[in-house]
Amino acid sequence: MSKPRYILALDQGTTSSRSIVYGRSGEVVAVAQKEFPQIYPQPGWVEHDPFAIWSSQNATAVEALSQANLTTDAIAAVGVTNQRETTLVWDRATGKPVYNAIVWQDRRTADYCARLKREGAEPTVSAKTGLRLDPYFSGTKIRWILEHVAGARARAEAGKLAFGTVDTWLLWQLTSGRQHVTDASNASRTLLYNLHTGDWDDEILELLGVPRAMLPEVRSSSEVYGEVGGNLYPAGAPIAGIAGDQQAALFGQACFAPGMAKNTYGTGCFLLMNTGETAVPSRNNLLTTIAWRMGGKTEYALEGSVFIGGAAVQWLRDELQLVRSAQELDELAASVPDAGGLFIVPAFAGLGAPHWDPYARGTAVGITRGTNRAHFCRAVIEAIALQSADLISCMEKDSALRLQELRVDGGAARSRPLMQFQADLLGTPVVRPKSVETTALGAAYLAGLAVGYWESRDDITRHWAVDATFRRERPESEMTALRADWDRALERAKGWEKGG
Numbered sequence: 477m478s479k480p481r482y483i484l485a486l487d488q489g490t491t492s493s494r495s496i497v498y499g500r501s502g503e504v505v506a507v508a509q510k511e512f513p514q515i516y517p518q519p520g521w522v523e524h525d526p527f528a529i530w531s532s533q534n535a536t537a538v539e540a541l542s543q544a545n546l547t548t549d550a551i552a553a554v555g556v557t558n559q560r561e562t563t564l565v566w567d568r569a570t571g572k573p574v575y576n577a578i579v580w581q582d583r584r585t586a587d588y589c590a591r592l593k594r595e596g597a598e599p600t601v602s603a604k605t606g607l608r609l610d611p612y613f614s615g616t617k618i619r620w621i622l623e624h625v626a627g628a629r630a631r632a633e634a635g636k637l638a639f640g641t642v643d644t645w646l647l648w649q650l651t652s653g654r655q656h657v658t659d660a661s662n663a664s665r666t667l668l669y670n671l672h673t674g675d676w677d678d679e680i681l682e683l684l685g686v687p688r689a690m691l692p693e694v695r696s697s698s699e700v701y702g703e704v705g706g707n708l709y710p711a712g713a714p715i716a717g718i719a720g721d722q723q724a725a726l727f728g729q730a731c732f733a734p735g736m737a738k739n740t741y742g743t744g745c746f747l748l749m750n751t752g753e754t755a756v757p758s759r760n761n762l763l764t765t766i767a768w769r770m771g772g773k774t775e776y777a778l779e780g781s782v783f784i785g786g787a788a789v790q791w792l793r794d795e796l797q798l799v800r801s802a803q804e805l806d807e808l809a810a811s812v813p814d815a816g817g818l819f820i821v822p823a824f825a826g827l828g829a830p831h832w833d834p835y836a837r838g839t840a841v842g843i844t845r846g847t848n849r850a851h852f853c854r855a856v857i858e859a860i861a862l863q864s865a866d867l868i869s870c871m872e873k874d875s876a877l878r879l880q881e882l883r884v885d886g887g888a889a890r891s892r893p894l895m896q897f898q899a900d901l902l903g904t905p906v907v908r909p910k911s912v913e914t915t916a917l918g919a920a921y922l923a924g925l926a927v928g929y930w931e932s933r934d935d936i937t938r939h940w941a942v943d944a945t946f947r948r949e950r951p952e953s954e955m956t957a958l959r960a961d962w963d964r965a966l967e968r969a970k971g972w973e974k975g976g
Contacts, residue, residue: 481500481550482498482505482544482552483551483553483920484496484498484537484540484541484551484553484710484920485498485555485916485919486555486556486557486646486919487919488557488646489559489742489743490559490562490742492509492532493509493512493529493536494509495533495537496540496920497540497543497546497551502917502920504911504913505544506540506541506543507543507913508535508536508537508540510536510539512524512525512528512529512532520584521583521584522578522579522825523576523577529645529646530645530649533646541710548710548711549712552713552714552924552927552929553713553714553715553923553924553927554714554717554923555715555716555718555916555919555920555921555922555923556643556646556715556718556919557719557724557915557919558720558721559580560642560722561612561617562614562641562642563577563617563621564641564645565621565625565638565640565690566637566645567636567638568635568637571649571653574621574631575624575625578617581744581783582617583834584617585611585620586826588619588620589610589611589616589834590834592609593609597683604670604677604679605667605668605670605677607665607667607763607765608761608832610834611826611834613665614639615666615667616667616684618684619684619685619686629685632686632689632690633687633689635689635690639690639692640692641658641662641666643662643718644657644662647702647715650704650705650708650715651702651704651705651715654705655702657692657694657695658718659718659720659769660694660695660696660768660769661697661718661719661720661723661766661767661768661769662720663692664766665720668681669694671776675694676688696770696771697718697719697922698768698770698926700715700927701715701716701718702714703715714926715923716922716923717919717921717924717926721740721742721915722748722779723767723768723777724916724917724919724922725885725886725914725915725918726748726767726918727768727921727936728914728915728920728921729883729909729914729940730936730937731749731750732933733750733752735750735879736750737871737883738884739882739883739884739885739886740914741785741860741885741886741889742786742887742888743790744785745781745782745785745863745864745886746781747781747782747867747868748767748778748779749871749875749877750776751775751777751875753776754776756778756874758870759874761830761870762779762867762870762871763778763829764779765777765779768922770925778871778875779829780830780867780868781828781867782828782860783825783826783827784823784824785860785886785888786886786888787822788820788822788824788860789802789805792805792856802887802888802891805857806893806894808853809894810892810893812851815842815851815858816842816846817844818840818851818852819839819840819841819855820839821836821839821841821859821966821968821969822838822859823839823969823972824837824838827969827970829867830870831966831970834973835972835973836973837972837973839972840855841964841965842961854893857897860894861897862958862962865901868882879904880904881906882904882906884898884908884912885909885914886912895944895946899946899948900950901955903952903955905945905946905947907945908942908943908944908945908946909942910941912943921936
């Protein structure tokens with residue numbers, strides 16, 4: 477019997493679920509995507525219906541296989557990648573969630589995080605987890621659910637409730653409740669996982685009031701966890717790769733050597749630099765995270781997160797209705813030489829690295845009578861690049877490495893004005909690969925390596941191909957002045973909400 481010829485990647489994102497079928501050279505054979513509702517119960521809160529996550533993901537898997545006219549036995553393995561930090565708690569017996577998924581963007585635990593900081597907890601938590609005491613991460617979201625859902629804490633302590641990030645929830649569904657596991661990359665985003673011991677940390681669990689009985693088993697990022705249930709597609713296929721979306725993108729970009737970095741321009745922007753087998757502590761307000769664990773070896777990354785990247789483009793399109801599409805925004809942004817002195821700080825959900833200000837809010841400064849629609853489009857594009865440039869400056873200081881090139885991916889990486897402005901800011905080549913959907917590709921590679929579909933990382937490196945390289949076109953002095961003005965705009969956005 478011939479070897480199955482394809483890998484299915486499930487890419488569960490913040491606003492949509494996708495399934496992509498890949499062939500042996502990493503080429504896309506079929507893709508299906510489905511958006512699902514965002515729930516905003518009150519300002520600063522963001523939720524998802526857990527079953528909307530699952531049903532949209534399941535539907536795209538069926539559609540992608542159907543598009544490619546593939547039977548389930550043609551799938552060698554399934555890889556899973558996911559929006560990280562988003563928090564789900566469900567009943568082990570019924571599989572029913574006790575509350576909606578609390579999304580990574582949600583800020584409802586900001587006051588609790590501030591209280592823990594005042595009590596002096598952050599240095600210990602950061603040293604162990606590589607993270608900050610911020611509402612972004614899963615730990616305080618779990619506590620919120622246990623505190624606010626009637627009876628949840630008692631049920632959790634009795635071992636009746638299960639916690640999972642989105643990968644864990646999908647794996648539970650795919651295996652009909654047989655597997656309650658996560659991988660090291662996702663575990664390292666929960667605020668509960670000790671990077672140095674490779675296990676959940678009892679001291680932090682006690683601090684946050686999270687029972688260990690709720691937590692999934694932590695496995696490597698590339699191994700067989702179980703098989704897809706018989707009533708699902710692709711039934712019987714091994715599920716063999718899991719990584720959080722940003723770590724998956726780092727893998728899909730073939731950033732295997734220390735010092736290699738990628739930036740994903742999605743809903744947010746996420747910059748990761750491979751630091752090899754060393755967990756480099758950040759002195760510049762970045763995060764230390766697990767890139768992946770494979771073959772008994774853990775590799776690490778430095779990470780900086782911009783909470784609002786491509787979401788600012790959606791805001792211009794959907795809320796302000798200044799443009800009908802991202803393409804129209806690009807055309808308008810390219811029609812003016814600059815933003816005419818306008819700066820937009822899209823701190824809609826606070827500011828991430830390196831500021832970590834949950835009380836910051838969106839700000840537009842420098843508006844004059846001559847400010848027009850094109851300037852707004854240009855300012856949004858520039859804000860995405862400026863936030864990313866701030867992260868790169870911090871990363872170079874932490875790692876003592878000068879970035880040789882920045883590999884880029886994600887939907888907004890298709891924007892030529894954005895990529896060119898990013899190169900102008902950095903003075904470093906910005907390299908876009910032929911496949912900008914590297915998140916799903918990374919999950920596919922992790923799954924394929926686990927079942928021998930690909931032999932080694934060298935196979936993957938050979939498949940990585942350049943589409944375009946952007947180099948600086950504007951003088952450094954001009955960019956330095958622009959960044960100084962950007963810093964002034966940031967200061968005006970900080971601390972706007974209570975507590976700032």
